[in-house]
Amino acid sequence: MDNRPIGIFDSGIGGVSILNELFKELKNEKFIYLADNKNCPYGNKSKKIITELSIKNCKELIKLDCKIIIVACNTSTTNSIESLRKIFNCPIIGIEPGIKPAILQTKTKKIGVLATKKTLSSNVFLKTQHSNNKEKIKIYEQPGFGLVENLEKGVPIKSTFFKIKLNDYLLPMVKENIDHLVLGCTHYNFLKDEIMEIIGDKIKIVDSIMPIVNQTKKILNEFNLSSEKNTHGSVKLFYNSKTISKDFIDGRFKMERKEF
Ligand code: DGL
DSSP: OOOSOEEEEESSSTTHHHHHHHHHHOTTOEEEEEEOGGGOOOTTSOHHHHHHHHHHHHHHHHHTTOSEEEEOOHHHHHHHHHHHHHHOOSOEEOOOOTHHHHHHHOSSSEEEEEEOHHHHTSHHHHHHHHHHOTTOOEEEEEEOTTHHHHHHHTOOTTSHHHHHHHHHHHHHHHHTTOSEEEEESGGGGGGHHHHHHHHOSSSEEEOSHHHHHHHHHHHHHHTTOOOOTTOOOEEEEEEOSSOOOOTTSOTTSEEEEOOO
């Protein structure tokens, strides 16, 4: 048993899509979330910078006495998880690229991936793609230029900006007859309804929310790190820019600006 908090970070609010589910599922756990929105977006930075920022976030979470760290960011996972695991002793959970289940399940042998530029070009992503793609399934990759920045700014998800961008990014894949769409960026989870309106219900959206929740439960059990049953679950969210968009943040979470 271990009553210390679980640490989780992202470049901004994207990882909140995972945090919301973790908070629901792990009722006795305390969470500390870092939104590094001063440095957002990560998706068009170099691997070196993304790794430095990820190390900085992990150091801060360790300083805050976290027992495990969840990297709730595909860009950070795919570019820096190997380095993080070498540096830090605590268990570090990253996002499994959802490309693997999509490759296993596709019938049309065509899948789409919407992710940041840096996730799509990372070794981890390419390795997963190659090692699982025995049947030469066609993968359509699309960087979601501008989506993260505008979600961070608080542009409404029903706005014409997102409608136009998502149409531009997704319709070409739909025309190619994909049957799975992998959301390879945690920010895009907030756009799921808008994406479904465009691609229809015949194309399955694969996100990484439940796999990461299940992996967290598994690690807590394996390392005997769960909090005691009488502990009250809570979330403390720190951000380091001037403000943070509150649109997707649960009102029960405590929020505070902090330098990190
Ligand atoms: N939520 C991050 C991800 O999953 C966003 C990346 C960014 O900051 O560009 O990749």
